[in-house]
Amino acid sequence: MADGVRAVVADDSHFMRSVISxxxxxxxxxxxxxxxxxxxxVSAVIEHKPDVVTMDVEMPVMNGIEATERIMAECPTPVLMLSAHTDENADVTFEALDKGAVDFFTKPGGEVSMEMSRLKDQLVEIVVSVAAVDVGTTKSGGANSGDGTGSTAAGGSATDRTGAGAAAGQTTYVANPTLVIGSSTGGPKMVEQVMEGLPIEADLRVLIIQHMPEGFTGRFAERINTRSEYEVREATDGARIGGGEGLVAAGDRHMVVKNYRNGRLRTKLTQDEPVNSVRPAVDVTMRSAAETIDDPLVGLILTGMGEDGADGIRRIKQAGGETIAQDEATSAVYGMPKRAVETGCVDTVLPIDDIADGIIDAITTEVT
Incomplete structure (x- = not known):
């Protein structure tokens, strides 16, 4: 609930400050x-110690990136970036996330006051969610984080899991595995961390659904492509991928697995009605993957608000797939993972640092 949440609003436009406030x-x-x-x-945060800051990206004297970095260093406080809908601002916004901002919300174009009014419920909801994030402690896993359920920290390195000629007691990857990742608030950095930890030898087909507006998903895909061993791009209608490749659902489009054959899958993009009030929706991709893919399938739910992905996890489990959820201790917002766990269909709950290993464990088999 919003009751008791205290905010600082930073924007160089008096009009926007007034509208947002x-x-x-x-x-x-x-x-x-x-x-x-x-x-x-920065001064307002130090003086008032609010629960959350809404931060414009481009401002005089000190921009939003520098301010976020200062706030995290001097008085750690959850920051929500408010970004204009441009390619340049997309780059800057991701840089702000690297500096410690929790999430971002896109400023509307056109008749700003009318658009802001239409989006007001969404803005209030995300501000409240971001305010609940604990940025004063390190949001990472490790040997002592989470409940340890299914922890694979001691499971060996990727080089111990090579497929060809594996000796008894070693493990080998299953053929043609697919991974579907769903996330929302606080998710971009978590998705990047998971992807960085996946060895290319696992030959995964990866579908990523991050609640993110149009204009930002392309840049997000580029970041993952640069930081991981996988070839990752923004999904287009009819896009096909095989092993070692990934697609990021395009903003404002549902990503549906249209068909699957010989280890390659094809996607379709739609602008059907939002599901769980979002588009793209995790449930849409997970359901279609569960219905279409007949090779090994893994579903992963990371940090985020709401319940998107819970039904998708249920469908993947019913189809015989493996399911993983991020734990509460390392989730910026324990909404989506919690709802997934509550279905009773999550096999493993892991801290973020152990999730890549958990995925690898789900797609390896013991050689006897």
């Missing part, structure tokens, strides 16, 4: 200060 106030959030630039935002 009014929306948050109407939603029950106490706006304790407004800032015209990054330097004022």
């Amino acid at each position: 009014d929306i948050l106030s109407d939603g029950g959030i106490d706006v304790v200060a407004q800032a015209r630039d990054g330097e004022e935002a």
